[in-house]
Amino acid sequence: MAADDTPPVPASADAADPVVETTNAESNDAADNGDRNDRGQKRGRGRDNRNPNRDRNNPNNIKTGGFGSNKRDFLSKRDQVQDNRAAKRRKVIDGAADGNSYMSIPFSTDEIAAEERRPKRKVAVLIGYAGTGYHGIQINHKEKTIEGDLFAAFVKAGAISKANADDPKKSSLVRCARTDKGVHAAANVLSLKLIVEDEDIVDKINSHLPDQIKVWGIQRVTNGFSCYQACDSRWYEYLMPSYALLPPQPQSFLGKKIIDAAKEKGTYDEYMYRLDDVKNFWEEVEKNDIQPILEKMDPEIRAEVIRILHDTADQELTDDGEPSKPNTDVAKDVEMKDTPAEETTTTEPSKDGEVVTTEATTEATTTETQPPAAKVEREFTPVELAVREVKAAYVAAKRRYRVTAPRLEKLQEALNQYLGTHNFHNYTILKSHTDPSARRHIKSFQVNPTPIRINDTEWLSLKVHGQSFMMHQIRKMVAMAVLIVRCGAPMSLVNESYGPRRISIPKAPGLGLMLERPVFDVSNKKFKELGKEPIDFGKWDKEIQAFKDEHIYKRMFELEEKENSFHLFFNQIDNFRTDYFLWVTPGGIEASHERSDRTAEKIPKALQAELGDEADGVAEDGSSN
Template sequence: MPNHRTIEGDLFTAFVKAGAISKANADDPKKSALVRCARTDKGVHAAGNVISLKLIIEDPDIVEKINSHLSPQIRVWGIERTTGSFSAYQAVDSRWYEYLIPTYSLLPPHPNSYLGKKLVELSEEVGDREQYESRQEEVAHWWNEVDEKYIKPALEQLKPWVRELVEKALWESETDPEAPNEKTNEVAAEDAADMAQPVRVGGDTAPDPMHTDASEKTEEAAIIINEPGMTKAPEPAPTTVTEPMDTDATKPESATAGDDSVQTTNDTPIPSAEDDMPPTDPEKLSLSQKRAIEAAIKKIKGIYMDAKKAYRVPSKRVDRLRDALNAYVGTKNYHNYTVNKKFKDPSAKRLIKSFKAAEAPIIINGTEWISLKVHGQSFMMHQIRKMVGMAALIVRCGCPVERIAETFAEVDVAIPKVPGLGLLLERPVFDSYNAKAADKFQREKVEFTKYEQAMEEFKQREIYERIFREEEESNQFNQFFAHIDGYKEPFFLYLSSKGIKASTGPEVEKARDKSRGTKPKEFNGDSESDAEAGDG
């Protein structure tokens, strides 16, 4: 197999070039006991991380020299001498992660989508229609207003037969008609299906002392670093940041669908089919007819996307999101939030210390985003992305928050993971070690306090702007939720008023067997056996 670039590999090379690793040990990171504190899923960024290794640190300018051999996306913030037994992997007490999500992700499914229809149908079936509507009260008319003000005029420009086929394509397909290629049309956003890859460079095992240069004057050191997702950075584009806004739905800046603030950018005229007559067989369209329909679908989807970007989340909806996040606090069984974990596996239990939504969203290039921060002892593969996915689905589907507690029980629930694009490791925490290091061993604490300003600037420049830019270009969150809304199987119907039983039982198992191998990658593509391979 080819060698893939890793953060540890780039760092170790920089250490060698800066003279922090002797030539005798320069051929193998294990000789220097290189250990990484926290591993992340593929494509996930890290603003702050810690590695530990034996390092030559006599040069007072060693940090600057190391950074001179690194790309701008990787920075060493500082080096701290530690106790001889220190291991970044073993000494970490907890971790802080941040997830950035566009607030339009909290909009309910379109009433014409499969999930939108089933939510209403099942609420009536169990006599919960009134309560369901009360949970969607603040967004009850949003889709109708968008359809009436923006979509209806666009559809009226089309010939009746084109309009009929366009409307059918919009709501009867399980994939997103706007997706530009098969890759994004497959299941939702590409990142939603990424499998985490365990990092093995340097490893987490102790080095063989027989391979260490005994004459080398080294010290145990904690290296405080950042790390981006290992993807090539696109060319920078200007990013407009607006201060946090009041989110009361009654105020003008809340931008309901009826406001004039929705600026549709899809002004491309829809080409007319050369054949004015409707097709006798919709399955046998001429090339010009197909192009006319495809152009119309793209235009309608673009209008919907513009409306979503103009959406400003009401404070009541953010409060429901906070209630959902708070349901994770404490020690819970997260067997449904990772891969290949059974309910009775003790390692499925994890402690979440806090999970908070920012006080107010921010506006980036016209789209509203909200920051979610989770502090936990440790996380399993995909856990955070599935936690955020479940919380967002609870809100957007008008589902009782209590449904989250049911997922901790001995029942299998298919929880999709949101795109990895929005996730970053903010920092690991070493409280236990720091208490001993400061009081007993007179060592500096391993913490990020003195680097906070530089880290914030780095996050804005190298991480946040990249996240916002990639979403602007690819609409990953829209692709992700559009696929969930249109997936015509019962796997997500536990979000309805009928509860988990809507996604269980003989009928569901029959559907599950029928769709085996085609089930959404958001929860079926997790083929790795090691649920500890990556955090988040």
């Protein structure tokens, strides 16, 4: 991906449909173009002088050789470009996409010829979506994306002609803000050329979309408008359980490192003071929740459970990122990911290092000639059941936690360190300290002082307003602030992270991230002068809030309840023996692993998902890497 501050250049419209624009500014531009053409004609280079004897019966504009020549016929330059583009597109589809494409919808020559030609207009399409199940917003050939479903809906609704359905570039498609895999947007904007003559075009498009994608409205804009270039700033919201602010368990690898370093540096009392009301949290959980469970167990089972819990809390990574002490006695924690018994679940690493879960029901794999396969339910051993019970008790205790005002004040203090313009090279990938595009401006970063409670879990809302964001930047900013609070680290760590030393900052789960809205203040002033409607989501406030409640927040809460995403994220950070994150200890940045050339350094596989180094090419806004 290119430099983040360099907007993507919209592809020229190769479409067969004429584009009509009527603004005064564009009329003046057309007049200027006409003057230039007149001057060109006087010099013998006018558009009409290029081929005054053009054969109107030659629809493909095939040219022939000069006088007395037997040169073969050849296509015009425009047709050659179109043919080359089509050939490249076909090569990509046949190769990477196995002959199928989400961004190329084929129609026959007869279907295209039979379709009525209608003018298309440059518009801004205001959208919202829940990103669960999608590989981000940006359309591509082989992955299911938000734009892929929107593009197909545009074609089905007649907003994009069949002649242009094979390539989004023909419609000059640009998005205001790119969102990563699984990330949501209550409000986002696309700019492109659509056929919008039908008064009910929005309803037609929505009728071809799933419930988790919604078109709020379509507004006419000037022909040169690009929603990415015109966006002044962006608001994001990040939701997370309040238990994310709990300190690491004292027996975990990171917990022990923090305590040992604090005693070594003589800052143990200061560390305990920063923990404030949670300094005794895990001691009380052990006494009130865990010990009663262990006391009920047979002595031999209890000893084995304690050994297993100790081993999983102190695992060293091999070069391949696998635990150095694998435990074959304990099955996967079913309470961590609640999978229905009638489903077969498999996991495999995706290209961005995350784990993709695929589920296939027994019914889906059954044919008429093949009887349903018998369910294979492995019985857990008494030790496995006991371990599951103990781990479930830890998770339940974390969910019961209720954050206090002093704890929230510490989080707000950490977020305040981001305000202003800073070098965020440590908060993204493939950027050095000397890269000018790593400098970003944060306008505000606020935590809502009033948490919300969903079932047994308390949630915090963080809202950040910035001009633009790099890949993973927001999620890494959240992780850094949360780690500082939960580990009792000094606030000065944030300022140190802006320095030249490369440190490893994990990216918080994408589950909680949502694009709240983009801002178009400057463009809206111009639209007002031209008599055009501003890009403003305010008229759909009630609909957007209902959509957020039903399709975004609900998905966040349900997915966290089912998969314990935040618990697993911090459990991974706390319990693997690695020096990547020791900057959060009293030893500071010098105690942590210093990253080398990011394009060459071998990262443990178990940490790739947390660090975000295996990126999927999708950023949190319109920027590219």
